Amino acid sequence: MAKSNNDSRNRVDKMNTRRSKEEILAGVLTSAIKGTTKTKIMYENALSFAQVKHYIDYALEAGLIRIHEESNTGKRRCIYITTEKGFEYIKFYESLNTAKVNASIASKHSGKGDER
Numbered sequence: 001m002a003k004s005n006n007d008s009r010n011r012v013d014k015m016n017t018r019r020s021k022e023e024i025l026a027g028v029l030t031s032a033i034k035g036t037t038k039t040k041i042m043y044e045n046a047l048s049f050a051q052v053k054h055y056i057d058y059a060l061e062a063g064l065i066r067i068h069e070e071s072n073t074g075k076r077r078c079i080y081i082t083t084e085k086g087f088e089y090i091k092f093y094e095s096l097n098t099a100k101v102n103a104s105i106a107s108k109h110s111g112k113g114d115e116r
Contacts, residue, residue, distance in 0.1 A: 022093055023093075024045060024047070024051075024055060025055055025089070025093075026089065026090055026093040026094070027044070027045040028041055028045055028047075028055045028059060028065075029059065029064055029082045029086045029087075029089060030082075030090060031044045031045060032065050032080045032081055032082045032086070033081075033082045033087075034081075035068065035079045035080065035081045036079065036080060037077065037079065037080070038052055038053075038056060038080065041080065056080060063083060063085045063086075064082065064085055064086035064089055065081060065082055065083060065086055066080075066081050066083050067079070067081075068080075068081055
């Protein structure tokens with residue numbers, strides 16, 4: 001199935017926009033809701049290894065995620081899981097983001113009648 005020009009344009013627009021630290025952290029926590037590896041967090045959030053390490057270390061220190069260690073085939077594997085505090089962060093971030101969008105929409109609509 002071929003992608004439309006709009007899909008490509010939207011992806012380019014997103015790539016040109018810088019994400020805030022809060023947005024990246026919310027993405028990391030969202031990726032870890034069901035439990036995942038550092039590599040999957042890295043790819044899902046388009047982060048470098050150094051960046052994902054920084055955000056995971058911060059989230060661990062803040063109690064936003066926890067580590068569950070698995071050892072199935074003799075190899076230890078760390079699974080990162082969002083904590084209750086991490087869920088609270090995601091909800092708070094989403095509510096702030098929604099309020100910001102609503103305020104932006106309201107300011108655009110209120111400015112229309114002011115043109116002379």
